[in-house]
Amino acid sequence: MNAEIIAVGSEMPTSQRLDTNSLYLTDELNALGIEVVRKCVIGDELDRLADVVRRAAARSDLVILSGGLGPTEDDVTRTAVARALGRSEIFHPEIQDRLEERFRAIGRKMSEINRRQAYVVEGAEILPNDRGTAPGQWIEEGGCVIVLLPGPPHELTGMFSQHCLPRLAPRAPKLTIQTLVLRVAGMPESDLDQLISPVYKKYENPVTTILAAAGDIQVRLRARCETVAEASRLLAEVAGPIEELLGDRIYSRNGDPLEVVTGQMLRRAKATLATAESCTGGLLAERITSVAGSSEYFLGGFVTYSSRLKMELLGVSSDLLARHGAVSEQAAEAMAAGARQRTSSDYALSITGVAGPGSGGEAAPVGTVFIGIADQSGSHANRRQFLGDRSRIRAFAVQLALDTLRRRLTGRL
Amino acid sequence: MNAEIIAVGSEMPTSQRLDTNSLYLTDELNALGIEVVRKCVIGDELDRLADVVRRAAARSDLVILSGGLGPTEDDVTRTAVARALGRSEIFHPEIQDRLEERFRAIGRKMSEINRRQAYVVEGAEILPNDRGTAPGQWIEEGGCVIVLLPGPPHELTGMFSQHCLPRLAPRAPKLTIQTLVLRVAGMPESDLDQLISPVYKKYENPVTTILAAAGDIQVRLRARCETVAEASRLLAEVAGPIEELLGDRIYSRNGDPLEVVTGQMLRRAKATLATAESCTGGLLAERITSVAGSSEYFLGGFVTYSSRLKMELLGVSSDLLARHGAVSEQAAEAMAAGARQRTSSDYALSITGVAGPGSGGEAAPVGTVFIGIADQSGSHANRRQFLGDRSRIRAFAVQLALDTLRRRLTGRL
Numbered sequence: 001m002n003a004e005i006i007a008v009g010s011e012m013p014t015s016q017r018l019d020t021n022s023l024y025l026t027d028e029l030n031a032l033g034i035e036v037v038r039k040c041v042i043g044d045e046l047d048r049l050a051d052v053v054r055r056a057a058a059r060s061d062l063v064i065l066s067g068g069l070g071p072t073e074d075d076v077t078r079t080a081v082a083r084a085l086g087r088s089e090i091f092h093p094e095i096q097d098r099l100e101e102r103f104r105a106i107g108r109k110m111s112e113i114n115r116r117q118a119y120v121v122e123g124a125e126i127l128p129n130d131r132g133t134a135p136g137q138w139i140e141e142g143g144c145v146i147v148l149l150p151g152p153p154h155e156l157t158g159m160f161s162q163h164c165l166p167r168l169a170p171r172a173p174k175l176t177i178q179t180l181v182l183r184v185a186g187m188p189e190s191d192l193d194q195l196i197s198p199v200y201k202k203y204e205n206p207v208t209t210i211l212a213a214a215g216d217i218q219v220r221l222r223a224r225c226e227t228v229a230e231a232s233r234l235l236a237e238v239a240g241p242i243e244e245l246l247g248d249r250i251y252s253r254n255g256d257p258l259e260v261v262t263g264q265m266l267r268r269a270k271a272t273l274a275t276a277e278s279c280t281g282g283l284l285a286e287r288i289t290s291v292a293g294s295s296e297y298f299l300g301g302f303v304t305y306s307s308r309l310k311m312e313l314l315g316v317s318s319d320l321l322a323r324h325g326a327v328s329e330q331a332a333e334a335m336a337a338g339a340r341q342r343t344s345s346d347y348a349l350s351i352t353g354v355a356g357p358g359s360g361g362e363a364a365p366v367g368t369v370f371i372g373i374a375d376q377s378g379s380h381a382n383r384r385q386f387l388g389d390r391s392r393i394r395a396f397a398v399q400l401a402l403d404t405l406r407r408r409l410t411g412r413l
Numbered sequence: 414m415n416a417e418i419i420a421v422g423s424e425m426p427t428s429q430r431l432d433t434n435s436l437y438l439t440d441e442l443n444a445l446g447i448e449v450v451r452k453c454v455i456g457d458e459l460d461r462l463a464d465v466v467r468r469a470a471a472r473s474d475l476v477i478l479s480g481g482l483g484p485t486e487d488d489v490t491r492t493a494v495a496r497a498l499g500r501s502e503i504f505h506p507e508i509q510d511r512l513e514e515r516f517r518a519i520g521r522k523m524s525e526i527n528r529r530q531a532y533v534v535e536g537a538e539i540l541p542n543d544r545g546t547a548p549g550q551w552i553e554e555g556g557c558v559i560v561l562l563p564g565p566p567h568e569l570t571g572m573f574s575q576h577c578l579p580r581l582a583p584r585a586p587k588l589t590i591q592t593l594v595l596r597v598a599g600m601p602e603s604d605l606d607q608l609i610s611p612v613y614k615k616y617e618n619p620v621t622t623i624l625a626a627a628g629d630i631q632v633r634l635r636a637r638c639e640t641v642a643e644a645s646r647l648l649a650e651v652a653g654p655i656e657e658l659l660g661d662r663i664y665s666r667n668g669d670p671l672e673v674v675t676g677q678m679l680r681r682a683k684a685t686l687a688t689a690e691s692c693t694g695g696l697l698a699e700r701i702t703s704v705a706g707s708s709e710y711f712l713g714g715f716v717t718y719s720s721r722l723k724m725e726l727l728g729v730s731s732d733l734l735a736r737h738g739a740v741s742e743q744a745a746e747a748m749a750a751g752a753r754q755r756t757s758s759d760y761a762l763s764i765t766g767v768a769g770p771g772s773g774g775e776a777a778p779v780g781t782v783f784i785g786i787a788d789q790s791g792s793h794a795n796r797r798q799f800l801g802d803r804s805r806i807r808a809f810a811v812q813l814a815l816d817t818l819r820r821r822l823t824g825r826l
Binding site for chain 1: 435450451452453454455456458461465601602603604606607610614622623625688690693694695696697698699701702703705706707708711712713714715716717718719721722725726755756769770771798800801802803804805807
């Protein structure tokens with residue numbers, strides 16, 4: 001069973017937008033054993049889009065369109081699909097009623113143009129949208145299923161999981177695609193690949209790909225088999241030796257990011273955490289609190305951008321700052337200790353460094369970052385040197401800080 | 414002159430890879446007045462790719478393929494293009510010599526499989542690759558130019574800027590594409606569209622598109638004209654009435670995000686800022702400090718996730734929290750006032766709310782957020798209600814907090 005994904009919208013083929021919806025859809029479809037063979041990003045030009053839909057429907061089993069269901073003139077997906085299939089568009093008063101009610105509920109009056117969203121391709125099933133105004137549509141044409149989904153990611157994911165997955169599952173092939181993701185922090189991609197490629201190169205199934213972001217590598221194994229058991233067996237056969245080679249550099253075996261992994265460890269240990277950040281400006285706290293329920297273990301944090309606040313809020317001494325500078329091992333240690341003391345947390349992480357583009361002088365070139373950790377045993381910091389621009393250096397620093405906490409919590413540091 | 418971009422590779426249609434090459438190419442082509450009308454991401458299946466190339470070459474003036482030029486069996490771009498055009502592949506010994514030399518220079522022996530990279534589509538011009546092994550190719554077929562570029566971004570950008578731009582410039586239309594971006598905070602997309610569509614609907618050039626993210630709308634005008642002056646005149650003609658309608662809801666006329674706009678205002682006013690965050694967990698401070706040079710006006714911030722820290726770090730009284738709760742107008746006001754007082758900043762922003770998925774009880778359903786601002790005139794907070802998931806509610810809250818600061822700094826609040 002082959003699928004195509006078509007992302008629609010005048011803003012799509014410009015450089016402002018990455019089509020992240022198709023990544024989500026690909027993962028979900030793969031999990032059902034459905035291969036995505038083609039993705040297309042196309043502007044909202046009616047004839048061109050109708051032509052693309054016509055061809056896609058002729059050659060593929062499943063065509064998913066995202067976007068172009070809004071209320072404005074340039075939302076042409078409905079009309080393009082109707083034209084491609086030679087069907088008309090039908091006005092559904094019950095959709096309009098639901099839209100009006102939705103607007104009323106938040107104390108607003110529906111705009112006249114939202115009426116456009118109550119039109120549905122003849123013969124389509126309507127997919128309710130609990131998170132927005134545009135309903136989705138499910139259309140069958142010959143052997144092909146055509147699905148229209150709204151563009152905003154939270155609307156698309158909600159609608160797809162609730163209303164499309166249950167319809168697709170019974171049609172999906174008897175093949176299953178299973179994935180295993182090992183995540184590794186703070187290792188250069190080429191070193192990692194050199195280490196583990198002798199293992200995975202021997203296998204065509206599973207397929208192994210390595211995906212590297214700032215300080216974070218994912219080793220992804222993807223097995224296609226007739227049964228889940230067979231896929232799991234194959235995945236284990238390849239993952240086993242890889243895990244042995246990478247050892248405790250692996251922080252996650254199920255795809256969870258570091259903020260989730262460390263959060264679970266803190267919860268299990270009934271321990272609390274605080275943060276003190278300089279160059280990362282709140283990014284560390286932001287990542288920790290992006291996890292729902294993080295208030296169970298995260299007490300709070302300090303963003304001490306100025307030296308004065310490092311002194312006043314964290315108790316870093318002016319003497320220390322004068323002697324070693326704000327970007328130093330000593331400052332990082334004092335910041336972590338101060339954050340721990342001021343919040344009465346069990347653990348505290350600190351980050352101070354030069355994210356650039358301005359330099360911190362010769363002693364601390366751009367990319368120099370000190371990461372500190374404090375607990376009952378005291379406070380310690382390590383120097384790191386990262387390459388890249390401001391946002392990459394910040395991302396690297398936060399990743400390494402979280403990994404420092406993981407190592408401490410597992411007794412490896 | 415219309416262009417299509419085709420990204421090739423077995424890893425492409427899976428969820429691990431975003432096709433950032435096409436974003437770069439789109440920007441470069443637009444600057445030459447070349448429109449990108451379609452983008453496609455396709456796996457390395459020979460027949461399917463040859464079919465896509467054949468169709469693209471038949472309908473477009475320029476077809477750029479990226480990826481699939483490597484040495485392995487699944488690098489099929491060369492062969493697919495040759496097949497699509499009915500041409501053969503020719504072995505070029507001088508390419509092999511260059512490859513062998515390249516490997517020798519880094520002390521390695523060329524693998525036998527790299528010989529595959531010395532094959533070139535009959536009649537193609539060879540585009541040298543200074544940053545990798547795969548040479549590019551420039552092919553003319555009828556009225557169409559087909560360009561083969563390597564997939565790794567640093568190789569692609571180097572080759573495109575050095576060897577493709579000079580070849581494309583003389584063929585590019587005498588047209589220029591100019592863009593103007595107005596950014597608006599905290600207005601529903603449909604309200605905005607209803608307000609301004611009577612203006613922009615009258616024009617086919619510039620093309621107007623509306624791009625909405627959490628609490629942030631971009632109105633993008635894109636004019637295609639023979640001269641820059643003519644494009645600027647047209648943009649001003651349409652933007653003028655739109656700006657009048659949107660008034661001070663527009664926070665930026667050059668595409669700058671709110672954190673840059675407010676940063677410039679603070680710098681001009683020689684004023685300083687601090688933050689106190691609960692549900693956004695550092696995201697506000699993170700956005701403010703994502704701007705290089707923000708240390709000039711941003712002193713620091715507090716992430717007070719627990720009630721205890723709201724009291725200890727910000728001086729919010731236990732009495733206030735007991736009476737009104739941590740998610741309340743009073744708490745937001747006290748947090749802003751506390752952050753301002755503890756940091757001696759001129760301005761302080763605060764955010765407290767329920768980002769979900771867990772609810773804060775009946776008084777504060779998921780999505781309830783209070784945004785506070787403190788300055789010499791005192792501290793004030795406003796209640797907002799946002800829809801969406803945790804990350805969306807957090808993004809909305811931060812956007813509205815920055816806009817609150819903007820309005821205060823421009824005397825509109």
